[in-house]
Amino acid sequence: MRPHLCILVLILSTIAGAAAAAETTTPAEAQIAVTNVTVNPNTLMRGDTGTVTVEIKNTGSSSVAISRAELYPDGIAVVNDKTYNSVGTIGPGNTMSFTFTVRADGQDGIYYPTFYLDLRDSGSIRYSVPVTVESTEIRVSVVDAPETYPAGSQDTIVLSIGNPREGSVNGVTVTPSGEGVTNTRTAVFLGALAPDEMKNASFEITASQSTELTFDVSYRNGINEHHTTLTVPVEVGGRAVAPDMVVNNIEVVRSGSTITLTGDVTNAGLKDAYSVKVTVDDPATATDPYPVYVVGGLEPDDFSSFEVTCTAGGASSIPLVVEHRDADGRAFTETVTVSLNSASQASMADSNGQVPSGMAGGPQGGRGGMGVFGSFGSGFGQIPVLEILLVIVGGVAVVVGWRKGYFGKLRARMRK
Known part of the structure; x- marks a missing residue:
């Protein structure tokens, strides 16, 4: 073998051996990473039970054997502390999660229980998990x-x-x-x-x-x-919130045996009044033409006029009755006593056609007043009103005819 080929083989063998050594010497704990932590609910109230979930991932290229996983308490109690006494192996690139049940037994504050992962071959993982205990209640x-x-x-x-x-x-x-x-x-x-x-x-x-x-x-x-x-x-008590009927400006007018009551009815409450009606009660007897006056609906602070006719015999006062209903249909009645002593007359003649004493010269009554010719007194009937009007009309006709030249034309025709 040539010398340079021997050198190349030696170099490649050295690199491969170094890589294998590096792989075998990478500690297992370096391959494990905590990727996510969840506390549910995220804020515990004192005495609450919740969960802490820790997720890990094997970021290395070889499997890692895990003996056990624990959550060491700090201000909170761990209910299932022995659930993960035997875990197993997590392969490369895989994830694994551990869920612990906790209870907030301590005072309000932030606590840091420790997640502990014991690796079987060597080493361990520790990770602090913040858990908040806050007992503020909702406000009402x-x-x-x-x-x-x-x-x-x-x-x-x-x-x-x-x-x-x-x-x-x-x-x-x-x-x-x-x-x-x-x-x-x-x-x-x-x-x-x-x-x-x-x-x-x-x-x-x-x-x-x-x-x-x-x-x-x-x-x-x-x-x-x-x-x-x-x-x-x-607190149960009176309050002017429901419809409240108030009667004002009452006037009483007699016409023979018939009595006419007029006035205003106002809703002084804070809610609408419905089916408002005005009538009279004993000893009065409601009669035509207005035995019952129907006002209808009245909003708060609204008012309406009314007119009721009745007979009362020799009574000196009569009850005026105002009926109404609220929004729920419940009926209410309010009564006002009306004195008849100050009742005024509706006409100059009584039931016998005679003029009452002291009434000659003008009509009587609360709404009455001096007539158009009231200033002439009792002698007004003796003035020849018709004759005076005829004279005035005749005089006006003569003046108009003279100005238009009608008389000149008439004389000219008569001469012919």
Whole structure:
């Protein structure tokens, strides 16, 4: 063999041997890399149970034998610490994951339990996993609620539910309860709340007594269920929220035995009034033409005029009745007593056709006043009004005819 060929073979053998030696001397722990860590839920509340999942990958070209995997606790408890006492072999380019169940037994803070991987041939892997424990609960507050609740009347309460936590919560449900309180909705489901997200929940309630209304807000952090409660006092009492009928400007006018009542009815409440009607009650008897005056609907602060006719015999006062319904169809009645002592007359003649004393010279009544010719007094009937009008009309006709030259033409025709 030639000398230079021997040298070339020697060099190639040396390179191959060095490569084989390098491969056999690469430590197994250098081939293993932690590629992903997941904590679920990402923020634990005190007492919560969650999971820590660690994923590894064999980045080398040969298999690596793993004896066991553990998660050493630090401020949190590891429930399944012996799950991975015997693991096996991970081939080149393959991945493997280890999931540990943990429980947040300590105070709020950030803890660093250690993931430990024991390799069978030699060496080990250690990796610290940050786990946050933070026990802030979701916030519940009243957005809108009445100060008092009329007994048997439906009112609305609006709540705001917000999530101030770093992680999301799921399954948020609001459930009201209270003695003497009925609700149109037994619960409101809001679903998930992302960090710093807020949602509203409204309830229609009817209270029959003063009590406390409790709202239980349940939600889940991972698999852990939590509750937050809010207590709202319910005070039953009068409140001008429902339709409230107020009668003003009442006038009473007699015409023989018939009495006419006029005035205004106003809705002084904060809700619409429906089917508003005005009539009278005993001892009065409603009569035509307006035994019942139908106003219809009245919005808050709206008003309408009315007119009711009746007879009352010898009564000195009569009840004026205003009926209405609320949005739920419930009927309400309000009564106003009207005095008849100051009733005015609707005409100058009474039922016998005679003029009452002191009424000659003009009509009477609250809405009456001096007539067009009232200043002439009782002698007005003796003036020859018709004759005066005929004279005036005749004079106007003569003046117009003279200006138009009609008289000159007439004289000319008569001469012919």
